Amino acid sequence: MSDRTDRAPEAHLILDGVYPARGLVFVRHVETAETYANSPIVIPAQARDKVAKQQFIVTAVGNYEFCDDPEECERPHTKRGEHKHRLEEGDWVLLRNRSWMLTPDPQVFVVRQSDVLGKFIE
Numbered sequence: 001m002s003d004r005t006d007r008a009p010e011a012h013l014i015l016d017g018v019y020p021a022r023g024l025v026f027v028r029h030v031e032t033a034e035t036y037a038n039s040p041i042v043i044p045a046q047a048r049d050k051v052a053k054q055q056f057i058v059t060a061v062g063n064y065e066f067c068d069d070p071e072e073c074e075r076p077h078t079k080r081g082e083h084k085h086r087l088e089e090g091d092w093v094l095l096r097n098r099s100w101m102l103t104p105d106p107q108v109f110v111v112r113q114s115d116v117l118g119k120f121i122e
């Protein structure tokens with residue numbers, strides 16, 4: 001929780017002290033410029049904006065979400081039947097299109113952990 005350099009300056013003021021509920025993640029948009037500066041990914045210009053809109057930076061992570069149906073589900077679970085993940089504050093992630101919702105902070109969105117499609121690894 002000490003590294004806040006990835007956050008927009010205003011991002012932690014409104015939601016300061018508020019943490020995501022179980023199964024949820026707080027994210028903020030990635031600026032297009034910072035998206036590609038440190039990324040080996042090359043994407044045609046016309047696709048760039050579209051992909052950038054689904055890229056976010058994680059600002060806070062709630063507890064693991066409980067699985068609705070651990071018997072049928074093929075994802076890895078904890079002993080308590082939660083969905084494991086390796087999301088951390090500062091991660092760059094790709095979200096399912098239009099899966100994110102507004103929060104009281106215009107810089108911050110909330111998304112279900114199950115709608116995080118992937119995480120960019122350096």
Ligand SMILES: [Zn+2]
Pocket residue numbers: 067068069070073074075076077083
């Ligand atoms: Zn499951």
